[in-house]
Amino acid sequence: MRVGFGSDIHKLVEGRNLVLGGVVVPSDKGELAHSDGDVVYHAIGDAILGALALGDLGKFFPDSDPKYKGIDSSVLLKELVEKMRQKGYKLGNLDVSISLEKPKLRNYIDEMRANIAKIFGSDIEQVSVKAGTNEGLDAVGQGLAVKADCIIAIEKEEK
Secondary structure, X not given: OEEEEEEEEEXXXXXXXXXXXXXXEOOOOEEOOOOOOOHHHHHHHHHHHHHOOOXXXXXXXXXXXXXXXXXXXHHHHHHHHHHHHHOOEXXXXXXXXXXXXXXXXXXXXXXXXXXXXXXXXXOHHHEEEEEEOOOOOHHHHOOOEEEXXXXXXXXXXXX
């Protein structure tokens, strides 16, 4: 088994969709990013790369490359899951924590978990998504940013 950690944070601005775990969450602000800004998928992707000791998202999907402008982050995550499989690994489990002052996310968590499980081709029981606030502290707590952290365990596929 290998373990990886990933983290992503994006500034929140008006005029952008708030995309978390593949779900467009109704909000007056969304992530400012080169891609769709899905911090959940980005944190998971970085966790996969960490578990495989391959670097980070910027190495594989640089924000200087115009082909990634506005891209759906699920496309990037699917590519990383395929890379994980090619190296002989499958998902053991993952745990994502989202930090966001508002809106509340409890009504979207199950859909996020289902989206993530589908990308991995895994059981939803292998995917945990949690959400909390930063109690008014820092950029997240002031409603200026959204952050996601992920820890992942991957296991060797049995041949």
